Amino acid sequence: MRTLSGIQPSGKLHLGNYFGYVRPNIEWHKKADVGMIMIADLHALTTMRDPALLRSSIEDMMLDLLACGFDPAKTILFRQSDIPEHTELMWMLSTMTPMGLLERAVSFKEKVEKGIAASAGLFNYPVLQAADIVLYDIDKVPVGKDQQQHLEITRDIIVKFNNAYDDVLVVPEGVIKEDVAVVPGTDGQKMSKSYGNTIPLFGSEKEIQKAIMGIVTDSKGVAEPKDPESCSVFNIHKLFLSKTETEELAAKYKAGGLGYGDAKKLLFTAYMDTFGPMRQKREELQKKPQDIQSVIDEGTKKASVVAKATMAKVRKAVGLR
Numbered sequence: 001m002r003t004l005s006g007i008q009p010s011g012k013l014h015l016g017n018y019f020g021y022v023r024p025n026i027e028w029h030k031k032a033d034v035g036m037i038m039i040a041d042l043h044a045l046t047t048m049r050d051p052a053l054l055r056s057s058i059e060d061m062m063l064d065l066l067a068c069g070f071d072p073a074k075t076i077l078f079r080q081s082d083i084p085e086h087t088e089l090m091w092m093l094s095t096m097t098p099m100g101l102l103e104r105a106v107s108f109k110e111k112v113e114k115g116i117a118a119s120a121g122l123f124n125y126p127v128l129q130a131a132d133i134v135l136y137d138i139d140k141v142p143v144g145k146d147q148q149q150h151l152e153i154t155r156d157i158i159v160k161f162n163n164a165y166d167d168v169l170v171v172p173e174g175v176i177k178e179d180v181a182v183v184p185g186t187d188g189q190k191m192s193k194s195y196g197n198t199i200p201l202f203g204s205e206k207e208i209q210k211a212i213m214g215i216v217t218d219s220k221g222v223a224e225p226k227d228p229e230s231c232s233v234f235n236i237h238k239l240f241l242s243k244t245e246t247e248e249l250a251a252k253y254k255a256g257g258l259g260y261g262d263a264k265k266l267l268f269t270a271y272m273d274t275f276g277p278m279r280q281k282r283e284e285l286q287k288k289p290q291d292i293q294s295v296i297d298e299g300t301k302k303a304s305v306v307a308k309a310t311m312a313k314v315r316k317a318v319g320l321r
Helices: 015-031 051-068 085-094 099-103 106-113 125-134 145-165 205-213 232-240 243-255 260-286 289-318
Strands: 002-007 034-039 075-079 140-143 173-176
Touching: 002 015, 002 125, 002 140, 015 034, 015 051, 015 140, 015 232, 034 051, 051 075, 051 260, 051 289, 075 289, 085 125, 085 145, 085 289, 099 125, 099 145, 106 125, 106 145, 125 145, 140 145, 145 173, 145 289, 205 260, 232 243, 232 260, 260 289
Parallel strands: 002 034, 034 075, 140 173
Antiparallel strands: none
16 A cells, blocks of 8 residues: 655644644554655645745755654655656646536635635646645545545546546545544644644744743633633643543643643643654754755655656556657
8 A cells, every 4th residue: 555645845843733744644654555755845836935935944844754753764755846747647637627626625715715815726736636646546545534625626536537548547545534633723723824823843942832831721720620621731731641641630620729830831841751852853864964865865766756657657548658
């Protein structure tokens, strides 16, 4: 089984990225024969207009992913833009994609409502995403419930293409990631860069402490009992704890005597204990840029072999040399 997951280089990783994307995919790749991680820099062009920022964000993403535990011996890490077959296949798929199918994409409407320019690239985003998946003969795609429509669009596009050209491409199946954590941000909403409510994984210790101490809480005093389930501090902290530890912490909230300030200090300690080794590894990797480039070069080489083989079949099927 070959698996692929992509992530946009839209900024440095935060806690929500780790529990929602990084950790689940590390576990998913352990089950795969070949695991592939694509830095989706072409997709990022729909929102990023600063070339220097995009370049630095791509470099940061490579460091972050390797520091978090992706093993280059088992995982193929590559940049989307290094494989030209992505855009070639996107064009071929777009000639078969009904406009109405793309008009029903919820993500396009949501992004436009958030202020992202309604470009043709943003509108055609699902077609490039479909090309990303089928270019590598991916049969199983791990997706969260919020991404189900994306995968259904991909399946619809590929089925239509295969009906015209004799089943040349693999129709992917979705594997719903039921156990993926929804991480609350510092304001209680879902943690997201667009909301400005994140806690960085690899920021300075001062930045992390400031973010944690700034988590919004209610006005209950130290002695008052507190509802742990409605508290963002608790809901973030429990991500680091075992079931028994979570129950013990919840009991402290309910009993009273634990102030929010102390609760945040406990969270900060757990945070630094958990990510300390990764932060140290990132610092070491940063001193060896040639090693990072070697990982990318090797990943690109392996991804390119598969992509070229797929496009050879597709070009033959549609009648191109």
